[in-house]
């Protein structure tokens with residue numbers, strides 16, 4: 001038997017797969033992507049509408065990994081590429097082969113959706129060639145992001161004054177636009193007050209005071225004209241409320257009609273990437289990256305029982321809601337023996353959308369074995385892993401359970417005054433069969449109040465009711481909420497933008513830029529974000545819009561299935577986009593984002609403006625370029641080293657490594673060399689009024705008052 005090299009992308013997968021395959025297989029990790037387009041140039045050519053000469057370079061820090069793989073390749077008979085089962089994984093596999101220049105006859109691609117002995121061994125029995133179509137789809141995404149990203153970034157940098165370097169990307173710009181649209185909606189929203197009138201009633205038959213229940217006023221009708229109108233959520237005038245109240249205090253309440261209906265509540269579908277992210281966000285306040293990181297750990301393998309490592313869930317980047325037949329059979333067995341046969345769900349009525357591209361026919365996210373219950377794994381998982389595993393396990397089992405069944409009772413109650421007839425409605429629901437609810441209650445699905453088990457007393461038609469009291473509430477219509485991370489992803493998904501493998505990176509790129517801020521875990525656009533978005537949507541209407549972005553995703557899918565040709569698609573896109581860029585530059589309008597500091601230039605008297613450079617603010621003369629005066633901006637912190645002698649104060653400085661604070665008495669040829677890497681806070685010192693700095697541990701500190709305890713920090717090179 002020969003020797004084999006298996007290439008995967010992560011060390012955790014190395015351990016899990018190594019255990020399964022045994023000693024004839026040498027497993028090695030690429031640690032993610034190994035090649036990318038070069039950082040500072042386009043990295044490809046377009047000739048006659050065809051993209052060519054794509055010049056990938058090895059990613060910084062990956063040279064050693066490539067060298068290691070190269071030498072390992074020499075001593076084996078066959079190389080297996082076992083990267084993740086999607087376009088991203090296919091592309092990593094292809095890049096490795098290209099970079100290592102392995103003879104294709106010595107390469108096999110193996111794909112498995114879960115890292116279990118059966119799935120992995122099965123995959124090695126049915127290896128295939130690299131699917132170049134999937135690779136092309138991934139390349140097309142990368143190339144188009146490059147074609148759009150470079151000019152867009154240059155365009156916003158050129159046309160927004162006050163910032164030296166700004167960036168803009170294809171999908172992030174659309175996401176930013178969604179955030180701004182929502183903010184505009186919230187600002188324009190006019191909240192409306194309305195009254196809700198509720199009668200608290202009870203029945204009095206058999207001389208017993210029956211259960212109290214409430215009924216909400218729905219309509220009023222004039223007895224004279226017979227004209228009626230709805231009053232629920234629409235009464236806005238106080239006088240009308242008073243009139244109704246006066247009528248209702250003296251009215252007689254009678255049961256007019258009773259209606260009982262059965263209602264089915266269906267279990268949720270199994271998790272896909274976005275629904276898992278949303279549920280973890282709502283239930284545990286996990287951000288998208290955290291959820292994906294934990295899911296990846298569960299997928300790549302956790303050491304259980306005697307140290308054997310096994311993948312606990314299927315691949316976590318998927319938009320398929322399908323479960324394999326084996327998984328379904330196991331779940332059925334589990335439900336039957338733990339809940340009883342009546343809890344097994346029927347197949348009918350499950351709406352499962354077809355999966356695009358047969359090669360990517362993934363499954364939903366599910367446990368690799370349903371018999372590994374969350375509690376049986378408790379001691380092998382950390383608390384985050386346990387939370388995510390439990391969510392997935394509960395969701396998967398309940399998705400195959402029976403509907404919950406309710407009896408919904410609605411009662412019409414009329415109350416007459418001398419001039420009007422009022423109609424109230426009361427409703428109650430009683431659970432007849434709990435079905436999947438025995439196991440699972442999604443926080444997201446519980447918006448429907450009707451499903452709660454609210455009971456009405458037994459009522460008869462024509463029965464007289466007594467009034468306990470009237471509840472009259474003022475309510476207010478509310479604007480739509482700002483987007484949380486997972487709300488934004490849901491919006492992107494429903495607009496057909498992005499794919500399971502890209503959602504998390506879209507969101508983190510938006511967070512990294514200065515275009516949005518997070519307030520209470522929700523996105524708020526910054527002034528700069530609004531400016532960037534306004535010039536992009538004005539000048540690149542065809543690119544920065546939802547339809548273009550979702551059409552592009554469809555084209556990428558078409559490339560993945562071979563219906564479209566990558567070099568031609570990208571080449572044509574490049575040509576037409578060049579036209580848009582040309583047009584945009586011809587019609588460009590600049591936005592000045594510089595703020596007046598209120599200080600005058602000591603050289604020429606013009607106002608000094610606040611200008612940002614590499615994240616640090618400084619003051620520059622409005623008369624630039626005629627007057628070149630500039631000075632660093634003081635931030636209200638006394639220099640602990642030289643304030644006492646020469647009144648030195650800290651100022652913001654920018655460097656390649658980010659913003660830091662340095663003494664304004666520093667000069668290139670000497671002076672005070674104090675610097676601090678702390679983070680400025682809004683709080684001031686109670687003793688000396690200096691602003692407090694936050695250190696690495698997050699503790700607030702007055703560096704001036706605490707100056708005797710300061711260890712002098714090593715000076716780093718100053719750029720300005």
Ligand SMILES: [Zn+2]
Nearest residue numbers: 601604621627
């Ligand atoms: Zn000046």
Ligand SMILES: [Zn+2]
Nearest residue numbers: 639648663672
């Ligand atoms: Zn100083």
Ligand SMILES: [Zn+2]
Nearest residue numbers: 685688702705
């Ligand atoms: Zn102080």
